[in-house]
Amino acid sequence: MSFAFAAADAEALPLYLLGPRDLPTWTEGQTDAVRAWVGASRFSGALGSALMIPGLDGIPQMALAGYGTAAQRARQRFPLAGAVPHLAPGTYRLAGDLPADRIPTEALGWLLSGYGFSRYRDQTPKVPSLVAPDGIDAERIEALAQAEALTRDLINTPASDMGPAALEAAARDLAQTFGAEIAVTAGDDLLRDNFPMIHAVGRASVDAPRLIDMRWGGDGPTLTLVGKGVCFDTGGLNIKPGASMGLMKKDMGGSANVLGLARMIMALDLPLRLRVLIPAVENSISASSFRPQDILTSRKGLTVEINNTDAEGRLVLADALALADEDPPDLLISMATLTGAARVAVGPDLAPYFTDDDDLSAALEQGGRRMADPVWRLPFWEPYETMIEPGIADLDNSPSGGFAGAITAALFLRRFVTQSQRYAHFDIYGWQPSAAPGRSKGGLGQGPRAIFDALPGLLNL
Incomplete structure (x- = not known):
């Protein structure tokens, strides 16, 4: 467990954090194929959910993380961290709009998702990597x-x-x-x-x-x-x-x-x-x-x-x-x-x-x-x-x-x-x-x- 961000220049999939109210507006700006995939997957933006979206070649081109409602987020310390275990292995970069004051907390929660007490048995979670979001103090986090x-x-x-x-x-x-x-x-x-x-x-x-x-x-x-x-x-x-x-x-x-x-x-x-x-x-x-x-x-x-x-x-x-x-x-x-x-x-x-x-x-x-x-x-x-x-x-x-x-x-x-x-x-x-x-x-x-x-x-x- 290194508890470190991926390199800034790492090849990374964009990850969009979307709640139920954000999802319709976001999907309107996507291609027909993406809209169809999201609809067929019944992704609703529920807190803790995740969805991988493939390109025409079947390889993931982006991912979505359910961000829930404001009331649901108030009940969790690290809302994004609930979706992290459901993402495919790889490296991700936060995309879209997220309040600036929430980004450091969500980045910290992502890193802490990789903790497992492994002194006696390996319990390290398999957590994908995150590129440090723009504007945060990565060293501090x-x-x-x-x-x-x-x-x-x-x-x-x-x-x-x-x-x-x-x-x-x-x-x-x-x-x-x-x-x-x-x-x-x-x-x-x-x-x-x-x-x-x-x-x-x-x-x-x-x-x-x-x-x-x-x-x-x-x-x-x-x-x-x-x-x-x-x-x-x-x-x-x-x-x-x-x-x-x-x-x-x-x-x-x-x-x-x-x-x-x-x-x-x-x-x-x-x-x-x-x-x-x-x-x-x-x-x-x-x-x-x-x-x-x-x-x-x-x-x-x-x-x-x-x-x-x-x-x-x-x-x-x-x-x-x-x-x-x-x-x-x-x-x-x-x-x-x-x-x-x-x-x-x-x-x-x-x-x-x-x-x-x-x-x-x-x-x-x-x-x-x-x-x-x-x-x-x-x-x-x-x-x-x-x-x-x-x-x-x-x-x-x-x-x-x-x-x-x-x-x-x-x-x-x-x-x-x-x-x-x-x-x-x-x-x-x-x-x-x-x-x-x-x-x-x-x-x-x-x-x-x-x-x-x-x-x-x-x-x-």
Whole structure:
């Protein structure tokens, strides 16, 4: 999977995107033979359909892709991608009229249609090639697709091959590719260097917990990304039932997403200074597991009462956020597959986020719309602060009652960000439950494209 466009001078068939309302006007301008073929094929412009049109010699001379109605397109992230699997092998060039603001998204969806997780069995789809449409930034679209593929691969890899050490190796590979610096604090060195909650969560695993710290760029504004790297979550001593544990290989989805975003930034050489922090652990069960009612002291000095060992993600993020906040960046973003409450609130398709900054929120919303990466703001609702204050310690990692779980988790994390002026936290799902155009079933990037699109305006790049 190269996730690249065909050469600009490649021999390519014209491909027309036509909805039911466009089709009659288009066919009027065609030859009798073409009109007859379209009519006999009963092509109607239905979303996701495709039709190859032969010349007099029987060789395809053009193709049509059904583009549906505006209402149908609103229900899909990448409308054109639905037709791509139905096209004959070959190379295509978009023809006809298509709104300029939709072309980059449709080109990205085409490239992402070529993704298949093939580490253990070849599942690469047989997708035809596309010549980069006129007027788009082909390098940018290719970089977005390659970053998304990295994110999906990391999430899709099971914990047997994607534990903390393997996640570190993936980060090192990325750093080497783009000339970034990387430092890792692992095992008992976490206690020496004052990352006690990362150590507590991960100490029961034979794969040592670690904090991955990657830096890139020498000039410009500063951006720090913090991604939850819980490579598998049993729930700890509050063990999950089997049904809830089935997808826990994706509990490192926050780290996969920040690494994908980092790849975009470095591949396109954005003029900024980037830092990526990933607390990588496995929440296992052994004699050394941390326990309910334990009280942990965080890097920031705040004490935390453990009322559920299955609420471990916020603990490892807290130590990493405290480190990030000691050298406050111009923009700080954390990403995590953190709470089921966020899924209940917005489902698997939206990336909910929290911020106190209205300008940051507006930029993220606009970026999400432009980049087919929808995001949705949830509140840091301060009246709920008392819910995370147990009395016996400064903070409770899992308030009782079951209400507002995503909000209380976000409020918990915000307690560890006191110096950074601009902060957003994403509570993502990182998983596509069933295949959709441009989105195979499995691991998924949620939020990175919206963030990437917002960066120039937010950081004056």
